[in-house]
Amino acid sequence: MGGTSRPEVNEPANLILLCGSGTTGCHGAVEANRTLAVENGLLLPAGAVPEEVPVRLFKDGRMRLVLLDNDGDWSEVA
Numbered sequence: 001m002g003g004t005s006r007p008e009v010n011e012p013a014n015l016i017l018l019c020g021s022g023t024t025g026c027h028g029a030v031e032a033n034r035t036l037a038v039e040n041g042l043l044l045p046a047g048a049v050p051e052e053v054p055v056r057l058f059k060d061g062r063m064r065l066v067l068l069d070n071d072g073d074w075s076e077v078a
Ligand SMILES: [Zn+2]
Pocket: 018, 019, 020, 025, 026, 027
């Protein structure tokens, strides 16, 4: 696993729960398909502001494009 001393990496807008490990489940799929993961907001390029990067996810019965905030909430992108 990687490590960092940057405190903002643990802010809610920068966190999403994925099943598996770096080689299994959804976490493994993200690591194995990093370009696609960046396109879908599941992996952020260095310097990206998490609150400004839309995340594509399946929530409440359908695919949504959402922004995460540091209160642990989300809002749908129009
Ligand atoms: Zn999964």
